[in-house]
Amino acid sequence: MQFVDPQPPLSVPADVYELSAPLGSGATIGLFANGFSDSAAFLAKIETTLAARLDKVSFVHMNKGNASRLATDDEVATIADQCDAVVAAYGH
16 A cells, blocks of 8 residues: 655745744643634643643643634633743634
């Protein structure tokens, strides 16, 4: 069996992503689920992976509870006030 990659060759060079958030010891990472049932479960896996790789970071869990609405001003303010970085996730 042979795997065939359906992706075409890149037409422009890929941009290298440089992490811009300071995620050293004591950093807080927000995990923001969109409300679909598996989005919070996915972020729990992300937390496990990040916690294993980053020294002494903490996590703030948030869940919109309804994927069809925008984040509220209070949710955005909480993220801005408490988090050094945020991972937003959707599920289905």
